[in-house]
Amino acid sequence: MATRVELGMTGVAKKALMAVSGIVLTVYVVLHLAGNLLYFAGPAALDAYGALLHKNPALLWSARAVLFASFCIHVAAALDLYMRKQVARPISYGRYERAASSLGARTMIWTGLILLGFVVYHVLHLTLGITHPAYVPGRVYSNVSVAFASVVPTVIYVVSMIALGLHVSHGVLAMTQSLGLTLRRDRLRGLRRFSVVLALIVALGLAAIPITALALSFARGR
Amino acid sequence: MRIALEVWRQRSPEEPGRFVRYETTEASPDMSLLELLDVINEGLVSEGEEPIAFDSDCREGICGTCGFMVNGLAHGPLQGAATCQVYLRSFRDGETLFLEPFRAHAFPLIKDLVINRSALDRIITAGGYVSVNTGNAPEANTSTIPKDLAEQAMDAAACIACGACIAACPNASAALFTGAKITHLGKLPEGQPERGRRALRMVRAAAAEGFGHCTFAGECETACPKSIPLQVITQMNHDYLAARLRGEGRATARHIEPGTPKKRR
Numbered sequence: 001m002a003t004r005v006e007l008g009m010t011g012v013a014k015k016a017l018m019a020v021s022g023i024v025l026t027v028y029v030v031l032h033l034a035g036n037l038l039y040f041a042g043p044a045a046l047d048a049y050g051a052l053l054h055k056n057p058a059l060l061w062s063a064r065a066v067l068f069a070s071f072c073i074h075v076a077a078a079l080d081l082y083m084r085k086q087v088a089r090p091i092s093y094g095r096y097e098r099a100a101s102s103l104g105a106r107t108m109i110w111t112g113l114i115l116l117g118f119v120v121y122h123v124l125h126l127t128l129g130i131t132h133p134a135y136v137p138g139r140v141y142s143n144v145s146v147a148f149a150s151v152v153p154t155v156i157y158v159v160s161m162i163a164l165g166l167h168v169s170h171g172v173l174a175m176t177q178s179l180g181l182t183l184r185r186d187r188l189r190g191l192r193r194f195s196v197v198l199a200l201i202v203a204l205g206l207a208a209i210p211i212t213a214l215a216l217s218f219a220r221g222r
Numbered sequence: 223m224r225i226a227l228e229v230w231r232q233r234s235p236e237e238p239g240r241f242v243r244y245e246t247t248e249a250s251p252d253m254s255l256l257e258l259l260d261v262i263n264e265g266l267v268s269e270g271e272e273p274i275a276f277d278s279d280c281r282e283g284i285c286g287t288c289g290f291m292v293n294g295l296a297h298g299p300l301q302g303a304a305t306c307q308v309y310l311r312s313f314r315d316g317e318t319l320f321l322e323p324f325r326a327h328a329f330p331l332i333k334d335l336v337i338n339r340s341a342l343d344r345i346i347t348a349g350g351y352v353s354v355n356t357g358n359a360p361e362a363n364t365s366t367i368p369k370d371l372a373e374q375a376m377d378a379a380a381c382i383a384c385g386a387c388i389a390a391c392p393n394a395s396a397a398l399f400t401g402a403k404i405t406h407l408g409k410l411p412e413g414q415p416e417r418g419r420r421a422l423r424m425v426r427a428a429a430a431e432g433f434g435h436c437t438f439a440g441e442c443e444t445a446c447p448k449s450i451p452l453q454v455i456t457q458m459n460h461d462y463l464a465a466r467l468r469g470e471g472r473a474t475a476r477h478i479e480p481g482t483p484k485k486r487r
């Protein structure tokens with residue numbers, strides 16, 4: 001019995017992998033937010049920031065490699081664990097109520113799948129410019145302004161950032177317990193609040209950019 | 223008081239089950255839900271029908287024998303109460319109650335609302351013990367226990383192995399139960415020598431039984447009749463991961479056959 005499990009990984013070990021990859025992704029999201037807020041400082045600041053990132057290709061590509069690896073581990077573990085759910089309860093309840101789960105906790109796999117789709121779209125859109133109407137490498141500010149001059153991309157981004165907020169609101173809390181970090185009850189309460197506040201900052205901050213760009217383009221009178 | 227019950231009836235694991243409706247006007251608000259089932263069963267027996275099978279023993283929330291889903295909630299609508307402590311005053315007159323067995327792959331159904339929970343016993347067997355010397359009892363003050371640790375161990379030790387945490391969990395995870403056992407023993411001085419091994423073995427045993435993983439949704443904590451706190455899960459993850467990182471149980475001796483030459487010639 002025990003030997004069979006020893007070969008594979010227990011759910012606890014898999015959740016630890018999810019947590020570590022989740023931390024990498026969350027830290028990235030926070031840094032990405034900090035950088036992107038330069039949008040509000042105007043074209044010069046944002047373009048200079050973009051140029052700075054591309055100055056050291058080795059650093060850029062190692063960061064991208066770590067992010068890509070974390071993303072793959074995170075998604076693979078998420079899908080694997082989600083499949084196991086059905087195995088652990090093959091016959092579902094006729095009636096089942098959730099009394100305690102937060103909205104974020106209930107929707108993790110769905111907000112996660114939205115983020116998966118979003119990340120692919122986002123890379124094609126603003127990193128590679130393939131799905132962008134008039135992409136010019138290096139002209140970050142104008143790329144953003146042109147991209148969000150139409151409604152559809154703006155809506156996609158805003159919906160995805162709502163998903164990101166929900167995901168982070170539960171993810172940051174869950175990850176600390178997956179790693180065995182919050183052993184005191186009073187800290188748990190503080191952490192719950194911290195997760196929600198961080199999620200709000202990230203979601204509102206990142207969604208503000210496409211919304212502002214769309215508003216500006218309307219104001220200019222298309 | 224009028225109460226209607228939709229009870230899961232299933233004669234055996236092989237036969238398909240279904241909800242069967244029972245209506246009664248004999249209910250009183252002071253009656254417990256299990257007493258209402260007793261009354262309905264008397265009626266069924268007198269009509270020559272098979273009574274509803276359900277487990278119970280102490281009927282005061284201390285043994286962990288009872289337990290089924292009431293309206294989709296493990297042990298019914300109240301926190302800190304087992305199914306046997308649910309009274310009809312918690313429901314509205316004319317309400318319909320859905321009674322369904324705890325469902326998990328590791329909890330095979332036996333009959334109606336009765337399930338086999340021996341998977342929990344096997345998790346305990348895997349590591350829920352401490353090794354102590356036999357012989358004279360040690361002097362009571364040889365090992366002192368800080369008050370906080372004693373409280374946490376005692377809180378965790380309140381688990382009555384009812385299985386509600388698993389039943390309430392969206393992933394059918396036994397994390398709260400396993401964490402309670404690991405915390406109960408791992409917080410005490412007597413539990414230290416086996417602490418890492420205990421966490422590894424019990425977590426692996428839970429996985430081998432087919433219980434799911436924890437997503438920290440918090441349903442178990444709310445369902446638990448003993449209000450075991452979620453931190454026991456964090457403690458379990460902590461002890462498990464620490465033991466894995468330490469390489470617990472993998473220490474190997476350096477074995478050299480005496481007389482082996484120091485330099486290869």
Ligand code: HEM
Pocket residue numbers: 015016018019020022023025026029074075078079105108109111112113115116117167168170171172174175176178179436437438
């Ligand atoms: C920007 C992208 C993402 C960030 C910042 C992020 C962050 C996190 C964090 C911090 C956790 C907590 C880990 C834990 O429970 O120990 C988590 C859990 C999870 N993530 Fe993500 N994630 C992202 C993308 C994704 C994607 C693309 C999926 C797709 C399938 C996904 C699915 C999940 C699931 C199912 C969980 C487990 C939920 C639970 O345990 O309740 N995530 N995520």
Ligand code: SF4
Pocket residue numbers: 380381382383384385386387388398399402442445446447448449450
């Ligand atoms: S932790 Fe609570 S709900 Fe789970 S088996 Fe123990 S007493 Fe029952």
Ligand code: FES
Pocket residue numbers: 277278279280281282283284285286287288289304305306307
């Ligand atoms: S019958 Fe003993 S706890 Fe309910």
